Amino acid sequence: MPAAAERRPRTLFQKIWDDHVIADMGDDYFLLHVDRHVVHDMGGRSFAGLRNRGLALKNPELTFATADHAIPTTPGISWSEYSNPYLENLRESSKALGFKFFDPGQPGSGVVHVVAPEQGIALPGATLACGDSHTCTVGALGVMGWGVGQSELLHILATQTSIQKRAGNMLIEIEGRMGGAITAKDVILHIIRQTGASGARGLGVEFAGSAIRSMPMEGRFTICNMATEMGARYGLIAPDEVTFEYLRGRPYAPAGALWESAVASWRHLAGDADAIFEKTLRFSIDQIAPQISWGTSPDQVIGIDENIPDPDGEPDAFKRKAMMAALEYTGLAAGKPLAGTSIDHVFIGSCTNARISDLRLAAAVARGRRVAAHVAAWVVPGSFNVKEQAEKEGLDRIFLEAGFQWRNAGCSMCGGMGDLSREKIPSGKRAVSTTNRNFVGRQGPGSRTHLASPAMAAAAAIAGHIADVREFGIEAHGTFA
Amino acid sequence: MEPLLEIRGPAAPLPLDDINTDMIAPTRPRAHLSNTKISEREFEAAALFAPLRYDASGAENPSFVLNQPGFRAARILLSGRNFGCGSSREQAVWLLADFGIRCIIAQSYGGIFYDSCFKNGILPVILPTNTLNDLMQEAATGGSEHDFTVSVAERSIVLPSGRAIKFDLPEFRRAALMSGVDDIDMTLSRNTEIAAFVDRDRAARPWIYLAQQRSV
Numbered sequence: 001m002p003a004a005a006e007r008r009p010r011t012l013f014q015k016i017w018d019d020h021v022i023a024d025m026g027d028d029y030f031l032l033h034v035d036r037h038v039v040h041d042m043g044g045r046s047f048a049g050l051r052n053r054g055l056a057l058k059n060p061e062l063t064f065a066t067a068d069h070a071i072p073t074t075p076g077i078s079w080s081e082y083s084n085p086y087l088e089n090l091r092e093s094s095k096a097l098g099f100k101f102f103d104p105g106q107p108g109s110g111v112v113h114v115v116a117p118e119q120g121i122a123l124p125g126a127t128l129a130c131g132d133s134h135t136c137t138v139g140a141l142g143v144m145g146w147g148v149g150q151s152e153l154l155h156i157l158a159t160q161t162s163i164q165k166r167a168g169n170m171l172i173e174i175e176g177r178m179g180g181a182i183t184a185k186d187v188i189l190h191i192i193r194q195t196g197a198s199g200a201r202g203l204g205v206e207f208a209g210s211a212i213r214s215m216p217m218e219g220r221f222t223i224c225n226m227a228t229e230m231g232a233r234y235g236l237i238a239p240d241e242v243t244f245e246y247l248r249g250r251p252y253a254p255a256g257a258l259w260e261s262a263v264a265s266w267r268h269l270a271g272d273a274d275a276i277f278e279k280t281l282r283f284s285i286d287q288i289a290p291q292i293s294w295g296t297s298p299d300q301v302i303g304i305d306e307n308i309p310d311p312d313g314e315p316d317a318f319k320r321k322a323m324m325a326a327l328e329y330t331g332l333a334a335g336k337p338l339a340g341t342s343i344d345h346v347f348i349g350s351c352t353n354a355r356i357s358d359l360r361l362a363a364a365v366a367r368g369r370r371v372a373a374h375v376a377a378w379v380v381p382g383s384f385n386v387k388e389q390a391e392k393e394g395l396d397r398i399f400l401e402a403g404f405q406w407r408n409a410g411c412s413m414c415g416g417m418g419d420l421s422r423e424k425i426p427s428g429k430r431a432v433s434t435t436n437r438n439f440v441g442r443q444g445p446g447s448r449t450h451l452a453s454p455a456m457a458a459a460a461a462i463a464g465h466i467a468d469v470r471e472f473g474i475e476a477h478g479t480f481a
Numbered sequence: 482m483e484p485l486l487e488i489r490g491p492a493a494p495l496p497l498d499d500i501n502t503d504m505i506a507p508t509r510p511r512a513h514l515s516n517t518k519i520s521e522r523e524f525e526a527a528a529l530f531a532p533l534r535y536d537a538s539g540a541e542n543p544s545f546v547l548n549q550p551g552f553r554a555a556r557i558l559l560s561g562r563n564f565g566c567g568s569s570r571e572q573a574v575w576l577l578a579d580f581g582i583r584c585i586i587a588q589s590y591g592g593i594f595y596d597s598c599f600k601n602g603i604l605p606v607i608l609p610t611n612t613l614n615d616l617m618q619e620a621a622t623g624g625s626e627h628d629f630t631v632s633v634a635e636r637s638i639v640l641p642s643g644r645a646i647k648f649d650l651p652e653f654r655r656a657a658l659m660s661g662v663d664d665i666d667m668t669l670s671r672n673t674e675i676a677a678f679v680d681r682d683r684a685a686r687p688w689i690y691l692a693q694q695r696s697v
């Protein structure tokens with residue numbers, strides 16, 4: 001590292017970047033070391049690419065895999081009798097090439113961005129790549145995580161490196177208090193509404209401020225998960241005691257003396273006080289209502305007590321056109337309240353909101369109530385371990401008694417690809433989902449998605465229509481009544 | 482990869498922001514197409530821009546730019562902000578390449594999509610909105626009298642009117658596109674540098690290297 005670079009004040013992102021530079025390729029492009037490569041079932045095809053080109057897997061000890069996108073989440077499924085080509089591909093490749101594969105139905109398995117932190121694979125100051133655009137989730141631990149396409153995936157398998165353009169830095173400071181009806185999901189939806197879907201395009205975004213510092217680890221994952229929905233390449237939160245406590249004792253985290261030296265080094269990762277960001281945004285969350293999306297882009301969001309915006313009031317012609325198309329697709333009327341709109345499905349799951357605290361929150365709303373007769377409501381834990389923990393706490397009973405389906409871990413309906421695309425929202429049907437994308441056809445061709453928190457999703461399931469969870473005995477900034 | 486030196490042809494304007502990969506390459510049931518006799522490959526190719534390209538019955542939407550006579554063989558695509566945002570599905574790039582698109586000109590891109598273009602022999606060009614609007618004007622109704630010429634070597638676009646516009650392209654990307662050498666071969670040639678980095682890093686951050694840790 002050049003001495004000059006050491007003296008210049010650096011952001012968290014710049015420090016991690018500098019630690020991984022193998023070569024300067026010119027024009028702000030660098031060859032970086034990839035510390036952790038996590039592969040999911042749809043990326044498994046790249047192993048064939050490796051064989052076809054006669055290349056070896058560069059570093060099996062830094063390669064991990066889990067099957068999540070295409071597997072079924074059918075309750076009670078017998079994994080010894082189930083198979084699909086993507087799953088087989090990962091099983092065989094892991095045996096032949098010697099990397100760790102978390103087989104479905106086994107401890108440690110689940111959605112890739114839930115598994116990597118839960119297993120201590122994602123570590124502060126590390127680089128982590130995965131063939132999935134929500135890899136920024138792990139940034140919550142102070143990991144520089146980014147998504148790659150299929151060709152880049154092959155590049156990483158073969159070289160354990162990645163060619164990256166140095167990204168600019170943006171700071172998002174979030175002040176205020178969460179709790180009760182206002183969750184990390186509401187906070188990030190509220191922010192994306194204001195930044196726009198490309199407001200942080202290509203940047204490394206660091207989230208900071210009092211709301212982040214007091215936020216438990218799981219909420220931080222929800223925040224960083226959706227950094228990609230504002231166009232960010234990387235989402236980051238500086239590691240602190242909350243981070244270290246979360247990681248301590250996890251299967252792939254260092255232990256003993258190595259743990260002590262790792263933590264000592266991680267304490268130096270936080271950005272220098274005088275480091276410069278290209279852009280800084282500040283948000284206060286003290287006054288926000290529960291948030292929900294109305295359109296087909298994650299920035300088309302309103303508070304549950306607001307009306308659906310009117311394209312006629314939008315000065316930007318491009319945006320106006322997009323709003324009109326979104327209203328047509330979602331079948332909604334401008335200027336009307338979104339609350340009260342009848343729904344057909346509820347999906348509580350995904351790498352955004354399927355960790356244990358999410359399920360506890362949804363269960364608190366569902367407890368002692370019934371899902372509306374016309375609604376199909378699914379709860380899909382983010383991992384095998386989350387499912388096991390939830391069952392230990394009796395959350396499964398609460399969901400089942402309320403009429404929710406309690407399913408196995410996986411991506412399921414989030415991307416409309418679960419069980420080889422059989423788990424999806426049917427065309428024309430409306431869903432409230434705890435996922436991260438409401439794109440046209442995202443949860444299945446013709447599906448209509450409203451993004452919201454697990455509390456809002458559970459409330460909608462019970463009401464049978466889009467509803468304000470604050471009417472379910474949850475105070476805006478308090479605890480459950 | 483095929484070397485890419487120059488692209489000449491009509492440029493299809495798609496003046497929308499935030500075109501995501503699910504719009505470029507949706508997964509969709511076969512029943513969506515009115516003609517069910519086509520082959521699997523044709524079916525896949527027909528998925529390109531399906532939500533924009535077809536109406537609800539599966540028939541072609543005549544107002545969609547690639548369905549218009551002057552643009553059916555377009556090799557250049559013009560769009561707005563944040564083109565190719567959304568999921569990491571590289572199918573979006575593959576379908577564009579299969580259609581014959583070799584150059585996209587937009588105001589900005591989704592990061593993963595942008596990188597994947599180079600790995601599939603597509604040149605993604607970034608231009609400011611004002612210039613893009615001029616390009617869209619000149620694209621007019623397509624056809625050979627509205628041909629654009631994009632030169633990788635010169636990093637330039639010559640519009641139908643003869644006006645020339647320069648664009649930025651990192652030197653290593655330009656060299657790779659022109660020679661057709663792919664990223665993997667380029668990186669493998671740096672094996673010594675990679676090994677030296679890992680040696681240093683194992684000492685500095687031993688907790689990253691699991692096998693070493695477990696054998697200690």
Ligand code: SF4
Nearest residue numbers: 134350351411414415
């Ligand atoms: S849960 Fe959804 S967003 Fe997350 S990795 Fe799976 S499909 Fe992608």
